[in-house]
Amino acid sequence: MAAITMGQLTKVYPGGVRALNEIDLTVEDGEFFALLGPSGCGKTTLLRTIAGLEESSGGSIRIGENDVTSTPPGRRDVAMVFQDYALFPHMTVTDNIAYPLKIKKVAGRERTVKAAETAAELGLSDYLERRPGQLSGGQQQRVALARAMACHPKVFLFDEPLSNLDARMRLEARTFLKRLQRELGVTTVFVTHDQAEALALADRIAVMEGGKIRQLGTPSEVFRRPANTFVASFIGSTPMNLLDGVVRAQGVEVGDQLLPVPVGLGDHLVEGEKVVYGIRPEYLGHAPAAVPGSLGGEVRVVENLGSAQLVTLEGSAGFVQLVVNEDTPVAIGDHGYAVPRQDRVLLYRDGDLITGGADPSGLSADAPSLAKGPA
């Protein structure tokens, strides 16, 4: 087990695609780490560069104490689970699981025993003599996991291992994977384009875009305080409302409404500057009649989310989405009002989150007047 440290890691593919752009990142020992981002942002490239399947164009990688930047993949002591599982169709489950041991010249009997042990841990004991073609997708995925586990590597690398499973299996496999990683305590890097998967599984998440890391943090940090509008719109099963606003003396003007400024941000704002007002649909309350500091509009779309409803309002601020209780009566054409939960409001300047900073400076005399607003 070991930490993974990347310094200034760069990968330029022949043809000039800069898939990784000077990545600095440390994955801690034993951590379950997710690489999250839209398709084409370089997640797979980063994973494959850690594995040694792609040669880096610059920078360094360390696994534990060793600099492995130019070590061939077979000597990095990592195991990878591919999206298509990459099970050998002509080998039985036992032989597949034992394959890395066979390459490491473990004796035949010992191999079989070890493979059977690993298979038992993953509930595969009944399928040892089958071939991959005779297994379901979920079983194949566990065989691939077992093969990765069998030789006790320092690092697990998973490239979207759940994306070939159907929705129900995926949830099951997700829980299973999380438990397994806890038990084994092996440093794990996990690639996904599914933000829900990353939030559910990871200890920490790196959100990537265009070969760069846009935010690094725990799932709740990334979900609650997205560092920029890219992350804000990417994370969350319903995308965050990002509304154009202008700072005024009394608050932030969004559409024709004046909304209060989040606590502690007052002295970091300049009157008249343009900001983006960010609030998640889950943090907007619903009011049937006008409330001070709320965003009004006409109900355009109502989407049923099961235990809740996603309502889209169109008003002076543009489209605003909010999640309301399943019992709330909303009908298309009604007028509705969205009331922001004050402690969840985020403001972005030039795409980046405006943070309160560590110390509210002496000028905070202004702040209360701004922060209070028409509450």
Place this chain on the structure above:
Amino acid sequence: MPETSPTDTSTGTLGNGSKGRPSAGAPAARESGGDAAGLGRRRAAGFVAPSLLLITAFLLFPALWTIYLGLTDYRLTGFAAADPQMVGLDNFTNAIGDDRFSNSLVLTLQFVLGSAVLGQAVIGFTIAWLMRNRTGALRRTVEALVLLAWILPSSVITFLWIALLDRDGGTFNALINTPGTAWLLEYPMASIIVFNIWKGAAFSMMLYAAAIGNVPPSHLETARLAGASTWQQLRDVVFPRIKGHILTNLLLISLWTFNDFTPFLLTAGGPEDRTEIMPVFIYKIALQSGELGFGAAISVLMLLINLVIALVYVRLLRQRKDKTA
């Protein structure tokens, strides 16, 4: 689909008369009279007739004629040419007892093993493997050169090779600095083997390149991550996956090489019968010595050997299918 008459239904098997697996449309076809287009037996036969005639005229008849000739003492000239007599199996027993025949058979096997199975297949595979991740100029150049050797007419290539291997002004002698070596005389078998490898490797290369392209990269990478050497990757990932391609390739190139007459243009079977492979042997017996009956008998034997080779491969192929199924 039009309704077909009861007679058509009862006898209409021509459309899928071959014993192969029924096609996708077969269940529907069976109901409507045995052929997917609903032609009925007579009209279907009309469509097949021209090609059947051609096959009979140019394949079946010559084959039967060869067998018949093999049973006679037919000659190119003389009495026996005018009035050939049936001699039964004499030609066949003579051939099997003949030293020249067994010598020729051994030479042919050497030629096939050396130039096809070991040469073309191994070299073709090696080139395909080395080129698998390459793109651009290098790959295109290699492929173009190898293909060129394959598509140029044999007669042209043999002239080039005679010039290349010439004792006095030969390019090869100049290249490796061995003046005065008469390659075609001193190493005749090695020469025609190398010649045939050079001429035929392209086919294997292309076939294997396509086959290797079908091996999922993630499988090779899994092996690499486990620390597998190139040989282990080939053994554990590539070969099991392309077994069918390998067998098909070996079958085709073995038969082609077995029946290849081109070496005659280089060495004319000599010196001292040292490159008298089967097709050359038959040519000499039948057309140079004029013993057409004897030549025909040897042709039939050669056909049988070809059949045996084909059967062995087909059997292996079928075993493989059963195993994967």
